[in-house]
Amino acid sequence: MVISGILAAIVWVFVQGVDRLLSWQTLQRPLVTAMLTGLAFGDIQTGIVMGAALEAIFMGISAIGGTIPADACSASIISVSMAVLTNANMTTGIALALPIGTLLATTGSVWKIFLSSLAPYWEKLAQSGNDKKFLHTLIFFGIIVDRLPQTIIIFASVAFGVSGLEYAINYLPVWVMSGFDAAAGMMTAVGFAILAAMIWDKIFIGFFFIGFVLAQYFKLDTVAIAIIMGVVSLMYFVNDKKILDSRSETKRGITDNNKDEDFFDE
Numbered sequence: 001m002v003i004s005g006i007l008a009a010i011v012w013v014f015v016q017g018v019d020r021l022l023s024w025q026t027l028q029r030p031l032v033t034a035m036l037t038g039l040a041f042g043d044i045q046t047g048i049v050m051g052a053a054l055e056a057i058f059m060g061i062s063a064i065g066g067t068i069p070a071d072a073c074s075a076s077i078i079s080v081s082m083a084v085l086t087n088a089n090m091t092t093g094i095a096l097a098l099p100i101g102t103l104l105a106t107t108g109s110v111w112k113i114f115l116s117s118l119a120p121y122w123e124k125l126a127q128s129g130n131d132k133k134f135l136h137t138l139i140f141f142g143i144i145v146d147r148l149p150q151t152i153i154i155f156a157s158v159a160f161g162v163s164g165l166e167y168a169i170n171y172l173p174v175w176v177m178s179g180f181d182a183a184a185g186m187m188t189a190v191g192f193a194i195l196a197a198m199i200w201d202k203i204f205i206g207f208f209f210i211g212f213v214l215a216q217y218f219k220l221d222t223v224a225i226a227i228i229m230g231v232v233s234l235m236y237f238v239n240d241k242k243i244l245d246s247r248s249e250t251k252r253g254i255t256d257n258n259k260d261e262d263f264f265d266e
Helices: 002-022 030-040 044-058 072-086 090-116 119-128 131-143 145-170 174-199 202-216 222-265
Strands: none
Touching (some): 002 030, 002 072, 002 131, 002 145, 030 044, 030 072, 044 072, 044 090, 072 090, 072 145, 090 145, 119 131, 131 145
């Protein structure tokens, strides 16, 4: 389990370090992080499946200013690690993802107080003009120091907490495990609801009804529905653009006619 904890911590340090240094902010997403965690533990299929489910939960949860409601990256790593190592139902890990992410986000917020206290050091280092030292220190902080508490927690959770969790899961009654299944489904729905609330507009209501009909009555899977609705959305965008362009040309023509009339009137 110690080796497993090290692997989980390495995945965390890698995705956080690359995103931190290159400002990509894409490797941190559950879709990528969960897959890399599954790959590290030799079960990439579980990582991909859980990553898709966790992405549905966390895609509507975004950081506003300095407030981070839940850390999707750390939650994905710990959830996938526990699911793979304990051979538990994936829904159990999905149900635990949000509490884990909230705890790790709180830890990160507290750690930022210490990082903020280092501002005089960075100012002094910048004023020194030592480019190499500044770059090396920046890389060291970006990969190691900036996420050190979360790294320790992830390692300890996987190395020393998985065996206890496996023991507890084996003795949980059936109705509790059924509750985990229901909670996982509810959390996915909540994630979609949060995202829909952010982008909702009355012009989109027709798309939701079409999707419901395709799934309920035509029994199409989500991939087929996504392709169909993607084509419909593209057609809607193209037609809307044509309408806007035609209106712009009409206004331009009216303006040009008015200018011509004013010229001849003079």
